[in-house]
Structures are given as structure tokens and as C-alpha cells.
Amino acid sequence: MIHMTDIHFIREQRHILHDVSFHANKGENWVLLGKNGSGKTTLLEMMTGYQFPSRGKVEVLGNRYGQCDVREVRKKIGYNSQSLFEKLNLADTVWEVVATGEYAYLRFYQEIPEDVKRKAYGMLDKIGLPHVAGQPLGTLSQGERKKVMLARSMMLQPQLLILDEPCSGLDLYEREKLLTSIQDFSDQEMTILYVTHHIEEIIPIFTHVALIEQGRIIAAGPKEEVLTPEHLYSAFQVPLEVEWFCNRPWIKVL
Ligand SMILES: Nc1ncnc2c1ncn2[C@@H]1O[C@H](COP(=O)(O)OP(=O)(O)OP(=O)(O)O)[C@@H](O)[C@H]1O
Numbered sequence: 001m002i003h004m005t006d007i008h009f010i011r012e013q014r015h016i017l018h019d020v021s022f023h024a025n026k027g028e029n030w031v032l033l034g035k036n037g038s039g040k041t042t043l044l045e046m047m048t049g050y051q052f053p054s055r056g057k058v059e060v061l062g063n064r065y066g067q068c069d070v071r072e073v074r075k076k077i078g079y080n081s082q083s084l085f086e087k088l089n090l091a092d093t094v095w096e097v098v099a100t101g102e103y104a105y106l107r108f109y110q111e112i113p114e115d116v117k118r119k120a121y122g123m124l125d126k127i128g129l130p131h132v133a134g135q136p137l138g139t140l141s142q143g144e145r146k147k148v149m150l151a152r153s154m155m156l157q158p159q160l161l162i163l164d165e166p167c168s169g170l171d172l173y174e175r176e177k178l179l180t181s182i183q184d185f186s187d188q189e190m191t192i193l194y195v196t197h198h199i200e201e202i203i204p205i206f207t208h209v210a211l212i213e214q215g216r217i218i219a220a221g222p223k224e225e226v227l228t229p230e231h232l233y234s235a236f237q238v239p240l241e242v243e244w245f246c247n248r249p250w251i252k253v254l
Pocket residue numbers: 011012014016034035036037038039040041042043197
């Protein structure tokens with residue numbers, strides 16, 4: 001699925017990623033966890049081919065970057081991030097925004113085919129937002145916007161779904177609803193890579209966790225093995241305890 005080997009990323013004399021190797025296989029759903037500025041987004045941009053490493057090898061869905069057409073690979077990747085949302089037009093109608101996901105476009109400049117329109121409405125139904133389909137994107141609440149972005153990233157039935165902090169800015173209720181929607185979309189054919197700072201967002205569908213600190217992966221593997229107080233202290237420098245409840249980790253800061 002994703003094979004990143006010996007990755008270094010150096011910009012303006014700064015070593016932003018340092019000898020990173022990361023491997024995600026089919027049937028696994030990963031969380032990439034680390035504090036602000038640790039290198040998470042940079043790593044995602046390499047997986048989506050928007051950044052190239054200074055050294056190292058990136059292979060995604062069987063395609064070696066540098067030897068393939070990245071645009072073709074991107075058609076198999078659902079990507080959802082705040083920076084993508086900012087590129088969308090708030091005046092566009094919600095169902096059209098969802099429909100653009102079918103082509104990985106930001107906007108349509110021609111008529112949208114009827115079957116794509118129906119599919120976009122179907123996605124909005126599935127996510128519980130059929131009633132906002134005709135509204136401009138800019139009129140939606142933060143929670144509704146995040147759900148629309150998730151629906152948009154599912155239009156192409158991606159093999160790999162990358163979610164970069166999808167719950168940021170949401171209250172507890174909206175966060176839990178969005179996490180439920182992500183769970184509803186998950187299936188064995190799709191690998192999810194979820195980026196967050198928040199341990200309590202690691203819902204049961206996630207099987208593996210990679211911890212990143214100052215551009216290095218400091219632990220990676222099955223979530224129960226990685227989410228230990230020792231590893232989390234190394235990643236966040238905060239002493240804490242981890243408690244598991246309903247197959248979700250919760251932290252207590254000591
Ligand atoms: N092209 C670049 N040139 C210089 N510095 C960069 C570049 N890209 C990223 N950085 C730096 O690399 C570090 C890691 O950034 P990145 O956005 O990957 O972190 P992050 O873990 O996603 O952070 P956050 O959780 O705050 O979004 C930051 O200090 C950032 O300033």
C-alpha cells in the first residue's frame with residue numbers, strides 16, 4: 001500500500017524528515033500521531049506526490065514515485081485536508097463540491113453528468129446531509145463542512161484514504177459524529193491513514209499507529225504496542241497514563 005524507505009527531507013538547511021521508513025499494508029488502518037511541526041503533513045505530501053524527498057524511496061499502491069505518473073496514482077487516493085478545503089469556492093453548491101471529487105477537480109467548468117450528480121447526492125445521503133445539498137458551501141457549519149469534505153474524498157472509492165486532522169475545530173458532539181461517518185465509510189478494500197494530535201480520536205477501526213517526533217518515526221506498529229506512556233512521553237514530552245475503554249485509548253495527564 002505505502003512503502004516509504006529511508007526518507008530524508010532537507011529544506012533551507014533544515015532536516016525536516018530524518019531517515020523515515022514507514023510501511024502500511026492492505027487491511028491495516030494507520031494513525032500518524034505527533035505534535036505540531038513534527039513533520040506529519042510533509043510526510044503526507046510525499047505520499048500524495050506533492051513533495052519529493054531529498055533522499056529515499058516512496059512507493060504508493062505499487063507505484064514508485066519518480067517512475068510513474070503521479071496524477072494517475074492520485075485518482076486512487078482520497079485526500080482530505082484543511083489546505084484542500086481552502087482551495088474550494090465557498091459560493092459553490094454543496095452537491096457540486098462533492099461531485100468534483102469524482103474527477104479530483106477543484107471546480108467544474110462544464111455541465112456535471114447526471115450519474116455523477118446522483119452519486120454526489122447518494123454520498124450526502126450516506127453522510128446524513130441530504131438537506132444541505134443545494135446550499136452554498138460557505139453557509140455550512142464547521143462540522144457539516146468536514147463531512148462534505150469526507151463525502152467528496154469518497155467519490156472515487158479510493159484504495160487509500162488520507163485524512164489530515166479531519167476533526168480539528170470540532171466540538172465533542174461533531175467530532176464523534178464525524179468519527180462515526182469515517183467508521184461507516186471504512187471497509188477492507190480501503191486503507192485509511194489518519195493524521196492527528198489527539199489520541200482520543202483513535203477509534204477501533206484503526207489498527208496501527210506511527211509516532212513522529214522532530215521528523216523521525218520513534219515508534220510504529222499495532223496500536224496497543226505503540227500507545228504506551230513511554231512512547232507518548234517521547235512524542236509529546238508530557239507525563240501521562242493511557243486507559244483503554246471500548247477499544248479506544250484515553251489519556252490522563254499526570
Ligand atoms: N518547504 C519547506 N521549507 C522549509 N520548512 C518547511 C517546509 N515544509 C515544512 N517545513 C517545516 O517542517 C516542519 C514540519 O512541518 P509539517 O507541516 O510537516 O508539520 P506537522 O506535523 O504537520 O505540523 P502541524 O501538526 O502543526 O500541522 C515545520 O517546522 C515546517 O516549518
